[in-house]
Amino acid sequence: MTLSTADNPLTAPRPPPDNLSAAQRTAYRFQVNGNAIITGGAGTLALEAAKAFLEHGASGLALWDLNPEQAFESVKQLHSQFPDRRIITEAVDVRDETQIASALESSVKILGTISTLCCFAGVVGCTPALSMPAAEWRRTHDINLTGSFLCAQAVARQLRAQNTGGSIVFTASISAHATNFPQPQAAYNSSKTALLSLAKSLAAEWSSYGIRVNCISPGYMDTILNEGAGLERARSVWNERNPMGRMGHPWELTGPLVLLVSNAGRYINGTDVVVDGGAMVF
Numbered sequence: 001m002t003l004s005t006a007d008n009p010l011t012a013p014r015p016p017p018d019n020l021s022a023a024q025r026t027a028y029r030f031q032v033n034g035n036a037i038i039t040g041g042a043g044t045l046a047l048e049a050a051k052a053f054l055e056h057g058a059s060g061l062a063l064w065d066l067n068p069e070q071a072f073e074s075v076k077q078l079h080s081q082f083p084d085r086r087i088i089t090e091a092v093d094v095r096d097e098t099q100i101a102s103a104l105e106s107s108v109k110i111l112g113t114i115s116t117l118c119c120f121a122g123v124v125g126c127t128p129a130l131s132m133p134a135a136e137w138r139r140t141h142d143i144n145l146t147g148s149f150l151c152a153q154a155v156a157r158q159l160r161a162q163n164t165g166g167s168i169v170f171t172a173s174i175s176a177h178a179t180n181f182p183q184p185q186a187a188y189n190s191s192k193t194a195l196l197s198l199a200k201s202l203a204a205e206w207s208s209y210g211i212r213v214n215c216i217s218p219g220y221m222d223t224i225l226n227e228g229a230g231l232e233r234a235r236s237v238w239n240e241r242n243p244m245g246r247m248g249h250p251w252e253l254t255g256p257l258v259l260l261v262s263n264a265g266r267y268i269n270g271t272d273v274v275v276d277g278g279a280m281v282f
């Protein structure tokens with residue numbers, strides 16, 4: 001591991017130039033530079049993130065997902081709102097490093113250099129631990145944890161080759177900090193907790209290349225992931241145990257996410273930002 005030094009241009013502070021107006025400084029602060037890759041790009045939280053990145057100036061996006069048809073629906077929607085940007089989709093199973101390598105090559109060929117990776121690909125199940133098949137345990141960790149690592153590794157190699165630095169964000173969860181209740185989700189909770197450690201480890205190893213690695217931890221957000229059979233009672237328990245009394249809207253994740261990947265987040269590294277309406281105060 002090479003430690004960063006104070007004169008490393010890849011980790012320099014880069015405050016806005018003095019001659020900018022107040023409006024330009026605000027834009028600079030939350031500017032999302034260059035092109036971003038979003039895994040799980042067909043999902044609900046990913047679509048909101050994609051809109052936010054484009055609103056904040058991202059020049060292009062690659063939405064990677066196991067479900068390319070659904071990702072293409074997101075691309076069409078984004079194109080109608082941002083016709084001047086390059087927005088593409090790649091069919092990728094994040095468990096497969098060969099598919100990741102080919103999606104990365106194609107994304108770079110179409111978009112150019114990459115600045116940001118945001119890992120949203122994830123799955124959840126509500127199987128009690130006593131009856132958990134080994135295959136379900138492995139699949140959950142393969143997608144949520146190993147998939148995030150493999151994508152981060154591939155993109156970090158690309159960022160090193162570009163010598164540009166960049167930002168990587170894993171989507172952990174409040175489930176990484178406290179066990180979900182009342183639904184049994186041991187595999188999910190465990191996979192998300194490991195992401196917190198992975199982000200710290202990679203931040204330590206990759207900071208000298210100008211690569212920041214962080215997590216974002218949503219609380220219960222109102223998405224399809226939380227609409228499975230049997231979760232109706234759970235939803236009312238989640239709301240009762242939340243000081244704000246409700247689930248999060250996907251839009252409410254995007255401000256903190258933009259902070260992490262924009263100029264404003266240049267000194268945020270190896271940490272986790274919890275966005276949960278206060279769910280963990282109890």
Ligand SMILES: NC(=O)c1ccc[n+]([C@@H]2O[C@H](COP(=O)([O-])OP(=O)(O)OC[C@H]3O[C@@H](n4cnc5c(N)ncnc54)[C@H](O)[C@@H]3O)[C@@H](O)[C@H]2O)c1
Binds near residue numbers: 121
């Ligand atoms: N919704 C919440 O309340 C919440 C809370 C905390 C964390 N999260 C996390 O946020 C992320 C996105 O959640 P969401 O609510 O938008 O769910 P979602 O189901 O809408 O999105 C998940 C996406 O991941 C994709 N995916 C699944 N397996 C994949 C694989 N092997 N390769 C590539 N793509 C794959 C799915 O096709 C889907 O498009 C997940 O990692 C989830 O664990 C969600």
Ligand SMILES: OC[C@@H](O)C(O)[C@H](O)CO
Binds near residue numbers: 174
């Ligand atoms: O902890 C909240 C989430 O990570 C998740 O949305 C939920 O547990 C899925 O049912």
